Amino acid sequence: MEGQLVWKDEYNIGVDIIDREHKRLFKIINKLFRFTDEKNKSQWACQEGIKFFKDHAVNHFTEEEEYMASIHYERLGIHMHIHSEFRERTLPALEEELERTDYCADSVEHFLGVCAGWLVGHTLMEDRAITGKGRSRWMGLLPGKEQTAVKKVILRLMYELFHLESCVISDAYGGEKFGRGVYHRLVYGTDQEEEKCEIFLVFEEKLLINTVGKVMGIRTNKLNSLLMNAARYMARQFAEQVREHMPDMNGYELKEENLLTYEQFQDVFEHEKLQVSLLFDTGEGYFSYCTVAKHPLKKGSAAPISTHNEISEIEKYLMEREVHAKRKVLVVDDSPTMRQALKNLLCEDYDVSLARSGTAAIRCMILDKPDLVLLDYEMPVCDGQQVLEMIRSEETMADIPIIFLTGRADPETVKKLVALKPDGYLVKYLKPVQIKQKIDQFFEKN
Numbered sequence: 053m054e055g056q057l058v059w060k061d062e063y064n065i066g067v068d069i070i071d072r073e074h075k076r077l078f079k080i081i082n083k084l085f086r087f088t089d090e091k092n093k094s095q096w097a098c099q100e101g102i103k104f105f106k107d108h109a110v111n112h113f114t115e116e117e118e119y120m121a122s123i124h125y126e127r128l129g130i131h132m133h134i135h136s137e138f139r140e141r142t143l144p145a146l147e148e149e150l151e152r153t154d155y156c157a158d159s160v161e162h163f164l165g166v167c168a169g170w171l172v173g174h175t176l177m178e179d180r181a182i183t184g185k186g187r188s189r190w191m192g193l194l195p196g197k198e199q200t201a202v203k204k205v206i207l208r209l210m211y212e213l214f215h216l217e218s219c220v221i222s223d224a225y226g227g228e229k230f231g232r233g234v235y236h237r238l239v240y241g242t243d244q245e246e247e248k249c250e251i252f253l254v255f256e257e258k259l260l261i262n263t264v265g266k267v268m269g270i271r272t273n274k275l276n277s278l279l280m281n282a283a284r285y286m287a288r289q290f291a292e293q294v295r296e297h298m299p300d301m302n303g304y305e306l307k308e309e310n311l312l313t314y315e316q317f318q319d320v321f322e323h324e325k326l327q328v329s330l331l332f333d334t335g336e337g338y339f340s341y342c343t344v345a346k347h348p349l350k351k352g353s354a355a356p357i358s359t360h361n362e363i364s365e366i367e368k369y370l371m372e373r374e375v376h377a378k379r380k381v382l383v384v385d386d387s388p389t390m391r392q393a394l395k396n397l398l399c400e401d402y403d404v405s406l407a408r409s410g411t412a413a414i415r416c417m418i419l420d421k422p423d424l425v426l427l428d429y430e431m432p433v434c435d436g437q438q439v440l441e442m443i444r445s446e447e448t449m450a451d452i453p454i455i456f457l458t459g460r461a462d463p464e465t466v467k468k469l470v471a472l473k474p475d476g477y478l479v480k481y482l483k484p485v486q487i488k489q490k491i492d493q494f495f496e497k498n
Contacts, residue, residue, distance in 0.1 A: 165281030259337030410434035
């Protein structure tokens with residue numbers, strides 16, 4: 053199994069008793085990576101790893117908490133809660149899984165991914181904050197400033213974690229697809245209230261490969277279980293840091309976690325009220341952070357991930373991503389009914405994205421270049437001709453095939469359409485089977 057954690061200067065927080073124990077943790081994780089490919093050592097290595105982490109939880113966490121108390125660290129209670137969750141929930145669940153599966157390769161990989169992700173995320177985010185290196189100063193700001201605070205903390209975390217000089221490219225991200233995305237949903241709530249809050253972290257696949265993968269020394273050009281588990285646990289801690297700047301979520305705890313398809317994620321933007329919806333360009337790929345305001349939680353279509361099904365759900369998610377790699381079609385139409393009808397018609401064979409305006413269409417094409425655009429000719433404000441001209445004027449998009457959608461087929465309209473030199477046109481009142489057939493034929497011909 054590939055993987056190696058490299059100790060870096062930024063992991064030092066400047067407190068000897070804490071830095072020394074962190075280095076020990078890195079060493080034991082790296083020993084586990086080396087031993088996992090040797091069957092006769094894998095079980096022993098994991099047993100020793102569990103034992104070490106248990107001892108570490110009792111000794112190092114206690115020493116770290118005593119140090120925080122001695123300097124009157126204001127987030128001591130939160131830090132103690134994180135320690136407790138890892139010591140009393142995460143590790144016992146991993147140990148039970150290893151024993152239940154007789155230390156099979158998948159369980160070992162899951163164990164290492166979770167521990168590595170938790171260790172790196174906790175060291176760079178929570179522990180750095182002890183000495184003020186990562187401390188936030190935006191708590192209690194007015195609602196108008198809270199979004200600015202969220203932007204700043206995300207930019208800071210992206211730099212501290214991965215040395216990425218990111219920039220905000222939209223503070224009104226509308227759920228457009230970018231590249232091959234991983235859609236991570238975290239649901240927070242309390243035992244007393246029925247209302248929940250949701251956080252969505254959207255990563256372009258190559259961003260995870262180029263960041264979390266590099267931190268762990270994994271050489272790959274595609275997602276795997278080890279990388280996904282490490283990314284999930286780092287993402288959860290990332291979300292914890294950000295949500296501290298959102299007063300509405302004070303006192304809330306993580307209640308549910310899901311990995312969503314793009315369609316499931318997109319559904320949120322159609323039906324829920326967003327509090328924050330930010331899109332970042334990291335230089336290594338796009339990243340989005342979104343929060344949904346308090347609302348009664350509806351049962352989602354994605355299976356909740358728990359300690360009992362983590363391995364199977366991750367494998368299922370990765371497998372489905374490979375199976376569903378399809379040609380990408382962008383449908384641009386101001387009619388919600390038409391957009392949904394075309395999506396229902398094409399989604400079985402194509403990866404369908406939707407845009408309700410010419411401006412949204414341009415942004416979709418920049419973020420995730422489609423193989424075909426079905427463009428409504430008669431849109432208000434910015435019509436099909438204007439959108440086509442904008443597309444053709446951009447070198448990176450000029451070669452994208454465009455087929456006009458039109459509700460009229462009179463000679464004058466057809467003459468205007470043909471004069472614009474699209475790659476074809478479709479009359480909306482054709483039977484669905486005829487529309488589907490013409491799109492299939494287009495791809496077969498090209």
